[in-house]
Amino acid sequence: MNRRAMLSALLGAGALAATALSDVALAGDARLAPPRRIVVLDWGLTEMVLSIGVVPVGIANTRDFRRNYTACDVPESVVDLGLMFQPNMELLFALKPDLIVIAPAHATLRAALERVAPTVTLGLYRSSETPYTAARAETLRLARLLGCEARAEALLARADTVLGHARTALATLPGASGKPLFMVNFIDEAHVRVFGPNSFYGELMTGLGLQNAWQNAAHAGAFSTTGFDVLGSVPDATLLYMKPLASSVANMMKTSPLWHAMPFTNEGRMIGLPRVPPDGCVLSAMLFARVLVDAFGQTGAAKEHA
Structure with a gap:
């Protein structure tokens, strides 16, 4: 044959x-x-x-x-x-x-x-309740097929190190560890996609010692699409969102009374993050960890100098 x-x-x-x-x-x-x-x-x-x-x-x-x-x-x-x-x-x-x-x-x-x-x-990792873990397993299987298992194992070891260092750093940064966090993408000026614990972001947040604010048992999937007003349901939560924002969303944030009534808006608990895809794999996981450390580090430094 x-x-x-x-x-x-x-x-x-x-x-x-x-x-x-x-x-x-x-x-x-x-x-x-x-x-x-x-x-x-x-x-x-x-x-x-x-x-x-x-x-x-x-x-x-x-x-x-x-x-x-x-x-x-x-x-x-x-x-x-x-x-x-x-x-x-x-x-x-x-x-x-x-x-x-x-x-x-x-x-x-x-x-x-x-x-x-x-x-x-x-790509079956996307439908897993632990998508990052599943992506790691699929990476190894792909590497066996392509004859590069050693490179895949080195990649996963590097990811473990990067995520471990990030978890240690986040534990010391104000506003990160022990605080509820919403992780969202804006769909338009009225709606957001909120990522739960079973999402790529959510599994990584848990592994990094962070608390996901979206814990509603009725929304057990990777994400839920909803009006942004539900984000006020956890008054002490910080809002994490992916940039860049559409111009209509940026304008809403400037002009909407409902948006300005959100607790995180009034208290300066909003952090925009550089783009990381919600269905990424191991490289994106490492990027997400670094992005979070940088974002909370800069936020903490800004508050110290305010």
Whole structure:
């Protein structure tokens, strides 16, 4: 059996191929070189591939990936394949990939992609109640398939160190440890997405010793979309939000009486954070930890000099 046929047989068995990745890597033919020409059509999985030192030959929408996934460096050699769910098939064929990495949301494209190269589905970490932990496990499985387990293990060890240092630092910073924190993204001037303990941000906050203010049992998912007025339900909470804000949201913050009635607004307990994607992987987790330490450190220093 040639290499392409074997990979197709091993990886094309279904949309849950991520579950079988470790078996593929451990039981596959040792004579076969790992895939080297990788195409990735999902941004979170692009981060995962880059994090273990593998540079894809092509990804979806390089410009917006660079804008949103700032923990990653994307070499100029990486080809932009266009939209995530409408990739340029002519370019894809021309790249001659030996593996295409997709997410469950690409299921309808899988048959067409399989005609180009063996295709594997990853990204199940997003539906986990512990998405960061699940992303770590998926990173290791991907690394086994691509023959770079040592790099993945080094990455995870570095992440443990970075998060451990961040937890120690946050425990000493005013307003961080022991205080309830809302973590939100603004959708528009009236609505926010509030991230709960089961989200990527939420799991990391818990691991960093921080208290998530969004603990309502009726909202057990990763996030809830709601009016910003509910943020006043925890009077002593600090609001963390991702920047940049849309101009309509920034204007609302200047003019809305309801917004100015929020306790965190009146008492200066609002912290804008640099962009970290809510469905990132290990590199984004380290960035989030650093962002929190920097934000609370700057806030504490500003209050000391006020």
